[in-house]
Each structure stands twice: as C-alpha cells, then as structure tokens.
Amino acid sequence: MAQLTAIFAEMDHALIAYSGGVDSTLVAKIAQDVLGDRALAVTADSPSLLPDDLEDARVQAAMIGIRHEIVSTHEMDNPNYTSNPINRCYFCKSELHDTLKPLALDRGYPYVVDGINADDLSDYRPGIQAAHERGVRSPLAEVGVSKLDVRALSKQLNLPWWDKPAQPCLSSRFPYGEEITVAKLQRVGRAERYLRDRGYRDLRVRSEGDTARIELPPESIKEFVLTTDLNQIVREFQTYGFLYVTLDLEGYRSGKLNQVLQTAAAGL
Numbered sequence: 001m002a003q004l005t006a007i008f009a010e011m012d013h014a015l016i017a018y019s020g021g022v023d024s025t026l027v028a029k030i031a032q033d034v035l036g037d038r039a040l041a042v043t044a045d046s047p048s049l050l051p052d053d054l055e056d057a058r059v060q061a062a063m064i065g066i067r068h069e070i071v072s073t074h075e076m077d078n079p080n081y082t083s084n085p086i087n088r089c090y091f092c093k094s095e096l097h098d099t100l101k102p103l104a105l106d107r108g109y110p111y112v113v114d115g116i117n118a119d120d121l122s123d124y125r126p127g128i129q130a131a132h133e134r135g136v137r138s139p140l141a142e143v144g145v146s147k148l149d150v151r152a153l154s155k156q157l158n159l160p161w162w163d164k165p166a167q168p169c170l171s172s173r174f175p176y177g178e179e180i181t182v183a184k185l186q187r188v189g190r191a192e193r194y195l196r197d198r199g200y201r202d203l204r205v206r207s208e209g210d211t212a213r214i215e216l217p218p219e220s221i222k223e224f225v226l227t228t229d230l231n232q233i234v235r236e237f238q239t240y241g242f243l244y245v246t247l248d249l250e251g252y253r254s255g256k257l258n259q260v261l262q263t264a265a266a267g268l
Helices: 002-009 022-038 051-064 088-107 118-122 126-133 147-156 182-196 218-227 230-240 256-265
Strands: 014-017 039-045 067-072 111-113 204-208 211-215 244-247
Touching: 002 022, 014 022, 014 088, 022 039, 022 051, 022 147, 039 051, 039 088, 051 067, 051 182, 067 088, 088 111, 088 126, 182 204, 182 211, 182 230, 218 244, 230 244
Parallel strands: 014 039, 014 111, 039 067, 211 244
Antiparallel strands: 204 211
C-alpha cells in the first residue's frame, strides 16, 4: 500500500480510467485518499458496457468520494474493432485513451492511470500495448500487485465490492472473427442480466452465431441444472434473438476464448 500511495503522491494530479471493476476502483480509492480533489475518475460509456456496470461505477465513485465523470467512446464506429480480430482490445483501448488523454491535458492532469494489475501482464492483453503507447501509468502492475492482492487490499480498506466478479466488456463474449454489432451486444447483456437477477454473479453468456452458451462456476453447474427451470431460460433467451441455448459443462474460466490462440500457436 505504501508503494501505491507514494506513486500518487508524486503525481500531483491524476485522471483515473475507471471502469467500476475492483481493480480500477481500488486505484481510484487510493488516488482520492492521496490527491483529494486533484484526482478525477472517468468512465467510458459505450454499447459494450452493461448499464448495470455503469450504475455500479457511479455508486462506487460516490462512496469513495472521488469526482466522477462519464464520457462516450465510439469504438463501434471502427471496423478494426467490430470485425473482432484477435487484437480487438488494442483498438478499444486506443479509442479509450485517445479520448481520455486530451481530456486530461485540457483539465491539467499530466497523468492518466488505469487499473491493470500484475496478473494481467501474463495474459494476452493487446489493450495494454495501446495504453502504454499513450503513456498511461499502471500503478498496480508497477509494484507487482496481483488480483488476489487487489481483493485483499480492497477488503482491508472496507470496500464492500472487494469480491466483485470480474466483468470485462461485452465484446469479450464473442469468438474472434465474428462481427460485433450493437444488437448482439444488447442481447448478450440482456441474457447476463437475466441470470444475474436470479442470483448468479460470476457468469458469462458466450455468443456464437445464434447460440448462447452459459458459463457458470463448475461448482454451480449441478445446482443450476437441478433447480432452474431450463425451459424458461430457453424461452427467455429466444425472446432476445438466440435460437439455441447451451450450458458449458467445463464451467466458467476467465480468458477461455483465448484458448483458440494457444491452440493455433501450438499448431493443432
């Protein structure tokens, strides 16, 4: 914690790229504690963000007391993004930071800071390159703070969302190469919200063509099958535009869609 506070003490002013996730919220909390009104959290709103997550960001920012603004980003206007190549996140983060950097400079904030943690550096995250190209600082990664450390520090600071599940953008629900549209993002968002409202927090609804594939933690699959009205879920998802609804028997695993990249690299 001392290393993180020291980083912000040297910054004087900082703009936080704030998604409302547990990582960027911890960064925002520390920035607020150190800098006060010289810290600003900015959330990017786009079709790939669940409305629920935007509201969470608002509530959490208010609770930690940091000034908070919302800006719109337009990655959906970029065919390099919507065509969903393996480096899609590069174009997303390029749009984000090409929006935040001019805002920061205009407001007198010499630093833009994100919530990338040390674990993120070992995964395939092309968005990190886009951020680094634009001079974004990543204090958590700089001092070796892992995801487990983030949760422990958040709990130590009495942040009630310390165990909040990771919630990457909705575009991560599609296999590489499948075009992303606003309509597809909306139906995935509606499907995940439907399951969240029924008590399932850590989940994904992967979308491939007209098929929805539900991913739940492995330990939750049996209970889900035995206690859930599966036909009702199918009917509900079909009203969103899906034709087929399946359950992934392996269960939820972060970054699962990246396994196709590992297979390709292995020549399989």
